Amino acid sequence: MVAYCFFCQCLLYILNKVFFSVKNVALVFSIEALAMAVFEIPTGSFSDIFGRKKVIMLYSILVLVALSFLSVGENIFMFVGYAIFNGLAMALSSGNDQALIYDSLKEEGKEQYYKKVIGTMYALWPLGASIGSIIGGYLAHISLKTPIVYSFIPISIAFVLSFFLKEPNCHKTEENNLFKHIGSSVKVIIKSKQLLILMVGGLILMSLGESMHLLKPLFFEFKEIPLIYFGYFNALIFGLASLGFYISHSVSEKFGNKKTLIFSLLLALLFTIVATFTHKYVAAFFLAFSSIFFGIRNTVIDYLFNKNIPSSYRATINSINSFVSKIGIAIMVPFIGYFADLYNINVALMVVVGIMFVVPILFLFIKDEK
Numbered sequence: 001m002v003a004y005c006f007f008c009q010c011l012l013y014i015l016n017k018v019f020f021s022v023k024n025v026a027l028v029f030s031i032e033a034l035a036m037a038v039f040e041i042p043t044g045s046f047s048d049i050f051g052r053k054k055v056i057m058l059y060s061i062l063v064l065v066a067l068s069f070l071s072v073g074e075n076i077f078m079f080v081g082y083a084i085f086n087g088l089a090m091a092l093s094s095g096n097d098q099a100l101i102y103d104s105l106k107e108e109g110k111e112q113y114y115k116k117v118i119g120t121m122y123a124l125w126p127l128g129a130s131i132g133s134i135i136g137g138y139l140a141h142i143s144l145k146t147p148i149v150y151s152f153i154p155i156s157i158a159f160v161l162s163f164f165l166k167e168p169n170c171h172k173t174e175e176n177n178l179f180k181h182i183g184s185s186v187k188v189i190i191k192s193k194q195l196l197i198l199m200v201g202g203l204i205l206m207s208l209g210e211s212m213h214l215l216k217p218l219f220f221e222f223k224e225i226p227l228i229y230f231g232y233f234n235a236l237i238f239g240l241a242s243l244g245f246y247i248s249h250s251v252s253e254k255f256g257n258k259k260t261l262i263f264s265l266l267l268a269l270l271f272t273i274v275a276t277f278t279h280k281y282v283a284a285f286f287l288a289f290s291s292i293f294f295g296i297r298n299t300v301i302d303y304l305f306n307k308n309i310p311s312s313y314r315a316t317i318n319s320i321n322s323f324v325s326k327i328g329i330a331i332m333v334p335f336i337g338y339f340a341d342l343y344n345i346n347v348a349l350m351v352v353v354g355i356m357f358v359v360p361i362l363f364l365f366i367k368d369e370k
Contacts, residue, residue: 028079035087036094037326043092044319045181048312052100053167055092055315060159062089064152071148095318097121102306103168103314112370114306116249119299123246168311185316194308197366199321201359202301205265207328208352209294211336216287218345219275223283236288244295252300258368261300262360268293269353269360276350307369 047055066085073079101118105111139147189195212219216237220230244264252260271290275283309317340348 028076028083031080032083032087032090035084036091037323039088039091040094040323040326041182041316041319042178043088044095044316045178045185046092047096047099047315048181049176049178051167052096052103052315053162053165055096056100056165057159057162059089059092059096060155060162062086062092063155064159067148067151067155071145071152091319094322095315098302098306098318099311099315100165100168103311104166106311107168111307113249115252115299115303118302119245119248119295122295122299123242125242181313181316182320185313185320188310188313189317189320192308193365194367195305195317197362198301198305198308199324201362202305202321203324203328204356204359204362206325207332208336208356210325210329211332212349212352215333215336215340215345215348218340219287219349220284222345224280225284229284233284233288236285237291240289240292241295244292244297245299246295248296248299251296252303256368257300257304257370258363258366261297261304261366262363264293264297264300265356265360265363268297269356272349272353276346276353304366304369 043055062085066082066089069078069081069085073082098118101121102111102114105114105117135147135150139150189199217230220233221227225233248260251264255263268290271286271293275286275290278286305321306314306318336348336352339351
């Protein structure tokens with residue numbers, strides 16, 4: 001994350017400088033998203049069949065290749081090369097990290113600490129993004145491509161460190177055919193009531209919640225928040241989400257996973273409703289504070305989801321879940337945007353929250369597992 005944020009803030013400027021066309025810039029990002037979608041599920045099966053460690057090593061190699069295209073890119077073909085290799089790398093990492101952590105803990109009989117470990121990892125994401133963005137901003141003053149060149153350093157370090165990872169032995173699968181393994185993974189999901197409920201609930205939360213997250217600048221504008229303060233409220237949102245990830249283990253251990261999941265979701269929806277009925281900074285603060293419950297609930301969902309997946313299918317099923325969520329977001333963002341144009345973003349948010357109340361009702365039917 002530190003490496004990516006070295007150049008993430010200036011990537012758009014680099015592409016626009018080369019292409020002089022927002023349409024071509026959008027094309028590069030679309031190709032990257034398409035590559036992620038196409039390779040999402042097969043790469044999960046690759047992890048289950050060939051191993052978590054190999055996937056992490058391959059991920060670092062692909063990112064280095066993508067950076068190579070980006071660092072010398074002067075035409076659309078080079079940037080398309082970056083988009084394809086970076087999209088493939090992102091698809092490889094999706095589901096694999098969670099599978100490696102859960103299986104490593106399971107091998108040691110410590111899977112009950114998964115929420116604590118994964119919550120800490122998720123909490124570090126905003127920190128890495130912040131550090132990378134700050135350093136990248138200074139490097140961009142030298143030249144727009146300087147942050148890209150310096151990104152080779154942390155990725156290379158990550159590649160070297162991956163050699164020291166221990167491959168967990170409990171996930172081995174007897175299937176060597178990717179597509180057969182994907183089919184078997186789908187059957188595992190269909191046969192598990194717990195996985196189905198968590199996947200459907202997660203789909204609703206991600207497709208609607210993340211869509212509104214992407215459109216939150218429009219909400220700030222509607223509530224008459226000056227543009228200069230957008231960054232501060234975004235930082236508050238990420239900071240509180242990070243705190244939620246970090247404390248999720250302690251909270252859920254005290255109150256139970258099912259209660260924590262349902263009440264954190266209800267509180268998040270309540271805070272968001274209050275935000276729609278209040279004005280200016282009060283509305284922005286209520287919307288921001290709902291993000292702490294996002295961190296709490298997502299860590300619990302992640303734990304319960306992985307707890308119910310056989311190790312030999314873990315990465316593939318995580319990838320299927322991620323793929324379904326991304327499709328949901330891609331479908332819902334235009335619809336919510338259209339609804340906001342018909343009425344306004346505040347009304348759109350009210351409708352989204354109303355629909356999301358279905359999820360805590362749905363989660364009443366999950367088993368409470370420790």
